[in-house]
Amino acid sequence: xxxxxxxxxxxxxxxxxxxxxxxxxxxxxxxxxxxxxxxxxxxxxxxxxxxxxxxxxxxxxxxxxxxxxxxxxxxxxxxxxxxxxxxxxxxxxxxxxxxxxxxxxxxxxxxxxxxxxxxxxxxxxxxxxxxxxxxxxxxxxxxxxxxxxxxxxxxxxxxxxxxxxxxxxxxxxxxxxxxxxxxxxxxxxxxxxxxxxxxxxxxxxxxxxxxxxxxxxxxxxxxxxxxxxxxxxxxxxxxxxxxxxxxxxxxxxxxxxxxxxxxxxxxxxxxxxxxxxxxxxxxxxxxxxxxxxxxxxxxxxxxxxxxxxxxxxxxxxxxxxxxxxxxxxxxxxxxxxxxxxxxxxxxxxxxxxxxxxxxxxxxxxxxxxxxxxxxxxxxxxxxxxxxxxxxxxxxxxxxxxxxxxxxxxxxxxxxxxxxxxxxxxxxxxxxxxxxxxxxxxxxxxxxxxxxxxxxxxxxxxxxxxxxxxxxxxxxxxxxxxxxxxxxx
Numbered sequence: 204x205x206x207x208x209x210x211x212x213x214x215x216x217x218x219x220x221x222x223x224x225x226x227x228x229x230x231x232x233x234x235x236x237x238x239x240x241x242x243x244x245x246x247x248x249x250x251x252x253x254x255x256x257x258x259x260x261x262x263x264x265x266x267x268x269x270x271x272x273x274x275x276x277x278x279x280x281x282x283x284x285x286x287x288x289x290x291x292x293x294x295x296x297x298x299x300x301x302x303x304x305x306x307x308x309x310x311x312x313x314x315x316x317x318x319x320x321x322x323x324x325x326x327x328x329x330x331x332x333x334x335x336x337x338x339x340x341x342x343x344x345x346x347x348x349x350x351x352x353x354x355x356x357x358x359x360x361x362x363x364x365x366x367x368x369x370x371x372x373x374x375x376x377x378x379x380x381x382x383x384x385x386x387x388x389x390x391x392x393x394x395x396x397x398x399x400x401x402x403x404x405x406x407x408x409x410x411x412x413x414x415x416x417x418x419x420x421x422x423x424x425x426x427x428x429x430x431x432x433x434x435x436x437x438x439x440x441x442x443x444x445x446x447x448x449x450x451x452x453x454x455x456x457x458x459x460x461x462x463x464x465x466x467x468x469x470x471x472x473x474x475x476x477x478x479x480x481x482x483x484x485x486x487x488x489x490x491x492x493x494x495x496x497x498x499x500x501x502x503x504x505x506x507x508x509x510x511x512x513x514x515x516x517x518x519x520x521x522x523x524x525x526x527x528x529x530x531x532x533x534x535x536x537x538x539x540x541x542x543x544x545x546x547x548x549x550x551x552x553x554x555x556x557x558x559x560x561x562x563x564x565x566x567x568x569x570x571x572x573x574x575x576x577x578x579x580x581x582x583x584x585x586x587x588x589x590x591x592x593x594x595x596x597x598x599x600x601x602x603x604x605x606x607x608x609x610x611x612x613x614x615x616x617x618x619x620x621x622x623x624x625x626x627x628x629x630x631x632x633x634x635x636x637x638x639x640x641x642x643x644x645x646x647x648x649x650x651x652x653x654x655x656x657x658x659x660x661x662x663x664x665x666x667x668x669x670x671x672x673x674x675x676x677x678x679x680x681x682x683x684x685x686x687x688x689x690x691x
Contacts, residue, residue, distance in 0.1 A: 210287050211356040213245035214238075215349055218277055219262060219270035221248040223310045224333045225286050227365040227419035228266065230374050231309060231330050233319060236349050238290040238329045243359075245287045245340070246333070247351055250277045256315055265391060266310040284340040287359055288331040292375065296326040304381040330375050335363040366419070369683060373628040389413055389663060429569040431460060435562060442501055442558025443537040450501035450558070451486050452476045454535050457565045462577050463489035472522040485518050486535075492577050495584075496523065496530040501558075502538030509543040511536065512553055531584045535561060545590045554584055554593035563601055570690060573665075574604050605689075609645045611660060612687040614653070615667045617642055619683040629671055629680040632657065636677075657681055 471484030
């Protein structure tokens with residue numbers, strides 16, 4: 204339930220520490236005084252001299268670039284306040300033996316923590332629940348005290364948390380128990396992306412995905428639509444026109460997008476969209492992961508004559524020799540095949556696929572890159588029916604993939620809803636399986652089948668859920684990381 208709070212003071216912390224809190228990289232700070240749990244305040248990024256160690260020794264290497272940038276952006280006249288925080292927990296820490304474990308969960312080096320403890324006599328380790336301000340607040344620099352009065356009181360709500368209730372509770376428990384981080388290798392990868400992400404959009408997206416998976420971010424990053432969708436959405440339109448050359452190029456680009464490849468540089472039997480076969484050449488030819496050969500026929504309104512499948516047979520044998528017989532054969536055509544053409548296509552195991560179906564297949568690949576498994580598509584293309592009826596079987600394959608995505612999206616939402624409803628940090632698989640059985644699920648799942656899907660969704664390569672391994676399959680626990688959104 205949302206609540207509002209009046210904030211009239213700001214707590215001064217070193218600028219890099221504030222940035223780490225705003226990023227969600229940490230949920231803790233080391234103020235110089237004990238902070239009463241329940242107290243709320245803005246976060247003031249101060250140019251506080253740490254007076255202990257150089258930055259290179261004070262902050263962990265994975266955070267050092269951000270720390271240096273934070274200090275360099277400070278001016279001598281004004282500061283920018285971007286967030287406020289509520290103290291959830293504060294502990295006086297004076298055990299030197301715990302500092303190495305604490306370092307692994309924060310941005311400070313073990314040496315920095317040791318020096319802080321030596322200088323202050325103890326460390327006030329404070330857990331902060333951080334929220335972004337609706338608009339950043341600019342105010343004059345105010346050196347000195349731990350707390351600084353704001354120019355005016357702020358009436359704020361908790362509607363923009365940096366991390367969710369579930370993730371905060373999980374990370375807070377981990378910090379209290381000083382348990383090691385679950386994915387230190389991903390933290391290292393994220394730090395390596397810091398410089399790349401400023402200039403490379405793909406690196407920026409990967410950086411955001413990793414932060415979300417690590418629990419440093421509340422929401423899934425807003426992914427920009429695949430730019431290839433611009434041409435993908437023209438496949439059906441061009442296929443139903445008389446522009447055969449453009450259609451052939453789009454078909455080749457489509458097969459490359461799906462994951463097919465061809466190392467053959469000869470224009471008459473290649474997959475290069477910029478070097479089409481021309482007269483006497485194959486319209487497209489794929490070598491890997493399996494051989495596919497095809498003919499394109501952009502048709503505005505007319506039917507497709509027997510010459511089109513006959514052309515594929517002739518040119519296939521001419522350019523591929525005995526390899527032609529091993530190929531999956533496809534005719535991309537918008538127009539209806541006449542009786543003789545369809546009979547030839549069926550007799551020679553040719554799949555006749557409409558441009559609309561190709562567009563649907565490639566759009567699915569662009570929106571959900573891991574959804575199309577070419578090795579699972581292969582049996583669909585190898586088996587009957589052939590001819591014009593093949594288009595329906597390819598659409599059934601697409602429908603099946605979409606149903607699998609719906610199941611996975613439903614499971615992710617089920618975990619999210621369960622944790623929000625119960626205020627838990629994770630849910631045991633046995634509980635989740637029972638909840639799934641009584642939910643409005645797209646399809647029933649067997650016990651082991653559902654567990655396998657959960658393992659898939661909690662892989663670091665997908666990062667929709669997190670997993671805590673239990674003593675046995677039923678005791679595995681899962682927690683929410685990000686939504687699996689579908690466009691329908």
